[in-house]
Amino acid sequence: MRRLGELEAEIMDRFWRWRRAATVREIVDDINRHRDIAYTTVTTVTGILFHKGHLTRTREGRVWLYRAAATREAYAAALMEDGLDASEDRTAALARFVENLDADELAALRTALRDAERRTEG
DSSP: OOOOOHHHHHHHHHHHHHTSOBOHHHHHHHHTTTSOOOHHHHHHHHHHHHHTTSEEEEEETTEEEEEESSOHHHHHHHHHHHHHHTSSOHHHHHHHHHHTOOHHHHHHHHHHHHHHHHHHHO
């Protein structure tokens, strides 16, 4: 999975934070609270995000309602998976990644591993 571009990430951030469907107009209005951006630019990038599979959409009257296709966490996990795929030695890359985790992240990883083991055993 390719990393999101700057505007793509800015748009996706709103869907992930809002956790609801939204129109391009809502996105434009929110971005314009911080900086100026053209409606057509957001329409184009939102369409690209839809075609890449990051957004789903449904028609409501004359407008499209867009929604994030996956959570921010699922997106981050896909990026980590791609990072492992970039290595010739996934095990070494994973070990190196774990070396950089703090105590809280290591505890969360241990919990996730125990949960994964339980799911595969059950």
